[in-house]
Amino acid sequence: MITRQRLVVGAGNAGDTGVPVFGKLVQLRWLAGADTGVNITTSIWPKAGDSGEGFDVHVRTINTDFDTGFLDQQGRYLAGDRLHVQASNDTGVATPNHAGGVMYAWFRD
Numbered sequence: 001m002i003t004r005q006r007l008v009v010g011a012g013n014a015g016d017t018g019v020p021v022f023g024k025l026v027q028l029r030w031l032a033g034a035d036t037g038v039n040i041t042t043s044i045w046p047k048a049g050d051s052g053e054g055f056d057v058h059v060r061t062i063n064t065d066f067d068t069g070f071l072d073q074q075g076r077y078l079a080g081d082r083l084h085v086q087a088s089n090d091t092g093v094a095t096p097n098h099a100g101g102v103m104y105a106w107f108r109d
Contacts, residue, residue: 002026007085007103015086016103020047021078023107028058029067032101038062039088042103047080054084065101078107 003023007016030040033092041059046052057076085103 001109003107003109005083005105007105008043008100009085009087009103010100017045017082017084018105020080020082021105021107022080023078023109025057025076025078025083025105026108027104027106029104030062030065032062032065032103035041040103041086041088043084044076044078044098045082045084048053050081054081058084070074075092094106 002019005018005021007018009016025044028042032038039059039061041056043054043056045054058068083105087100
């Protein structure tokens with residue numbers, strides 16, 4: 001079964017952490033809100049009560065929407081961990097320069 005998670009990121013330096021997820025991360029899609037340059041970092045954070053630090057699974061500087069396509073060869077399995085997406089200003093830009101967006105993530109059991 002394929003499930004989808006939706007994470008909404010506001011304008012400026014903002015982020016969103018999803019609910020605990022189980023399954024293999026197979027695809028990411030970012031729908032931008034009038035971006036002019038933003039760094040998007042997608043990470044896997046440990047489940048509550050776990051002492052792990054988590055790690056980045058996708059980092060990208062973008063000016064528009066993107067879709068990773070099918071990540072079958074490099075997908076990561078989550079077992080109650082949480083997906084986190086963070087938007088931050090492009091390097092050297094002092095003021096927020098994007099209008100936020102929505103990250104969709106698909107998981108397969």
